[in-house]
Amino acid sequence: MSQNILVINSGSSSIKFSLFDMTSETEQASGLAERLGGDDASLTLKYSGQKTTLDLAQSDYRSTLSVIIDKLTEIGLLETLPMAIGHRVVHGGEYFSDPVVVSTDVMDKIRKVIPLAPLHNPANLAGMEAIAELYPDIPQVAVFDTAxxxxxxxxxxxxxxxxxxxxxxAVRRYGFHGISHQYVASEAARRLNLGDQHGIITAHLGNGCSAAAVVNGHSVDTTMGLTPLEGLVMGTRSGDVDPNLHQFLHAQKGWDIDQITNLLNKESGMLGLTGLSNDMRTIEQAANEGNERAQLALDVFCFRLARQIGALAASLPQLDALVFTGGIGENSRTVRAMVIDNLKVFGLSLNGELNADNGDEHGVISGENGPKVIVVNTKEELMIAKEALALV
Known part of the structure; x- marks a missing residue:
């Protein structure tokens, strides 16, 4: 029997998707529909080494999801409809600590926490509602970044x-990137044979960044909070700042709350520090070419991450491993080296050759002594597919 699971990540004007054959846990196709609602909307589909682009002018969620499933059927990857559709949902509030089968009640609860994720939850809901209208017989599963x-x-x-x-x-810290943190912590424990009792710190580093303390497979602390703005310095987000910065900027610059919030979310972080880019590859290249602000931004990014890792260690019974993941964590040898250099007090060390190779066969980049440092490629979409399969 076919075990095809379609994973959907609905954004404000985009739909990212992956199709998995869960009999072998292989990704058969992936794609991105972007700029939905506009004249230049398009769908890019990748499968079997091929790439196809389709025009989607004036498309909405409903019509785009229909095109995606029709196209996957047309190229022979779907003989029947998917056995389930898994949705990535950014915020579940305190309602959800596990993935759930989507129902009217579930969607109502996701709707109730929209104030906590106003940019993401409405889009996540729109994807669910569209599928429910188009294919009411396909089970849907919601997997939450906060769970x-x-x-x-x-x-x-x-x-x-x-x-x-x-x-x-419900003002509290929720944390995000939970799907990624859960996967890489579990994978690191498996690769390193840590057993049931272990303490791990995971660092998910991309345009958005967060770190988490994981004890025996359970998150006990993390850097993001009520929203994804708290914590580490990120691509365009400031991370932690003095809460009184809002009042100071209002008094000194005359900016209102919306201007300041936009500044902290979209104009700060590495983009704000460098004045160049939010892309770590561009920043590292500029730093290597002598750009002082690029080097300063790298110093800030790595020091703030190291400091937060140190703080997270207070939640662990022992530190067995530090995991790097995400686009930066998996690929930036410079960032990993600079972070570890700031963490010598924990006995962490780096093997330069292994770091240059992005790890040995297990992803380990550390020296012989002290806690292990490991690179694990995150597989959030596969994690969502696994959770969906388990529930249906």
């Missing part, structure tokens, strides 16, 4: 603000 972090203890998720704000508005 893995629902095991955080209260001492880690509460802010030092009036408790009534938590009771009334």
């Amino acid at each position: 893995f972090h629902q095991t955080l203890p209260a001492k880690a998720f509460l802010y030092g603000v009036p408790y009534e704000l938590y009771e009334e508005l």
Whole structure:
């Protein structure tokens, strides 16, 4: 029997998708529909070493998802409809600590936490609603970026603000990238034969960045908070700043709350520090060519990450491994080396040759002594497909 699972990540004007054959856990096709609703909307589909681009002018979620499934059927990857569709959902609030089969009640709860993820949850919902209209017989599964972090203890998720704000508005730290943190922590424990009792820190580094402390497979602390703005310096996000910065910028520059929030989310981070780019590859090249602000941004990025890793270690019984993942974590030898150089107090060391090769056969890049440092390629879409298959 076919075990095809379609994984969907609906954005504000895009749909990213992957099709998996779960009998072998292989990705058969992937693609991206972007600029939905516009005259230049398009769909790019990759499969069997081929790449196809289709015009989707004035398409919406419903019509685009229909085109995706029709095209996958046309090229022979789907003999029947997928046995399930897995959705990545950014925010589940306190409602969801595990993946769930999508129902009217589930969608209502996702809708209730839209204020916590106003850019993401409406798009995630739109994808579910479109599938429900088009293919009501296909089971849908929601997998939440926040769910893995629902095991955080209260001492880690509460802010030092009036408790009534938590009771009334659920103001607390939630954490994100949970699908990735869960996968790479589990994979690192397996590769390193750590057994059931272990302490791991995972660093998911891309345009968005977060780190997490994982004890025996459970998240106990993480760097992102109420929203994905908290924590590490990122591509365009500031990460942690003094909360009074808002008042200071309002008083000094006359900016309103929306301007300041936009600045911190879209004009800060590595882009703001360098004035060049939010792409780490461009920044590293500029630093190598002598650009002082690019080098300064690298120093800030790596130091802030190292400092947060040190803080996360307070949640662990012992530090067995540090995991690098995400586009930067998997590919930037420079960032990994600079971060480890700031963490010598934990006995962490780097094997230069292994780091240059992005790790040995297990992804290990550390020296012989101290906790292991390992590179694990994240597989968020496969993780969603596995969760969907398990539920249906």
